[in-house]
Amino acid sequence: MTDATGLVVVVAGPSGVGKGCVHRGVREVLPDSALSVSVTTRAPRPGEIDGVDYRFVDRATFQEMIDGHDLLEWAEYAGNLYGTPRTPVVAEVAQGNVVVLDIEVQGAVQIKDSLPGALLVFLVPPSFEELERRLRGRGTEDDATVRRRLAVAREEIAEQDAFDVVVVNDDLDRCVAEVVHHIEMARVSHRP
Ligand code: 5GP
Numbered sequence: 001m002t003d004a005t006g007l008v009v010v011v012a013g014p015s016g017v018g019k020g021c022v023h024r025g026v027r028e029v030l031p032d033s034a035l036s037v038s039v040t041t042r043a044p045r046p047g048e049i050d051g052v053d054y055r056f057v058d059r060a061t062f063q064e065m066i067d068g069h070d071l072l073e074w075a076e077y078a079g080n081l082y083g084t085p086r087t088p089v090v091a092e093v094a095q096g097n098v099v100v101l102d103i104e105v106q107g108a109v110q111i112k113d114s115l116p117g118a119l120l121v122f123l124v125p126p127s128f129e130e131l132e133r134r135l136r137g138r139g140t141e142d143d144a145t146v147r148r149r150l151a152v153a154r155e156e157i158a159e160q161d162a163f164d165v166v167v168v169n170d171d172l173d174r175c176v177a178e179v180v181h182h183i184e185m186a187r188v189s190h191r192p
Contacts, residue, residue: 006097007099012102014149033099034099036100037051040082065085071085072110082107124160125168164186
């Protein structure tokens with residue numbers, strides 16, 4: 001147990017906006033931060049490790065977790081289910097740590113309902129064209145999947161008013177510094 005104030009931070013944004021890079025950057029700057037490992041019914045991509053990138057489960061197992069109230073939030077995204085396991089997040093916050101959640105918009109809104117003290121950060125690309133360029137450049141999805149993700153991204157960008165802060169991911173270092181600043185401000189304001 002430390003004197004630090006625990007905080008749940010949701011860093012959401014459309015697929016391809018660079019959330020993974022921002023999370024890694026935040027965790028380098030804030031050593032007492034952890035990234036929540038989600039469960040998903042999506043198939044692993046090449047290189048993804050079960051238990052590290054996600055816990056990969058089938059739909060029946062996911063449904064059991066919903067029924068058992070084991071998830072803080074969950075959502076269906078582009079045909080697959082994704083959810084945040086409750087126990088590890090609650091344990092980290094109780095230790096005074098920052099827990100970063102990489103989740104999509106519907107899940108972020110649920111977090112605000114279940115944990116009103118959470119900080120909701122929405123990452124946006126400098127432009128929609130840049131988002132498409134990054135998604136195609138990643139080369140991990142076929143054309144139909146990229147198009148589906150771009151369609152979802154347009155809907156998600158329209159939801160940004162539900163977030164506490166909106167940060168443009170134009171330059172990674174600058175973006176990380178801005179996110180860390182918001183986290184530090186939130187921790188100060190939550191201090192008992
Ligand atoms: P991907 O398939 O590219 O890993 O993730 C697709 C989307 O699902 C991303 O926007 C990612 O942030 C979101 N996501 C990942 N884990 C969760 C989760 O636990 N809950 C919710 N609601 N979304 C998630």
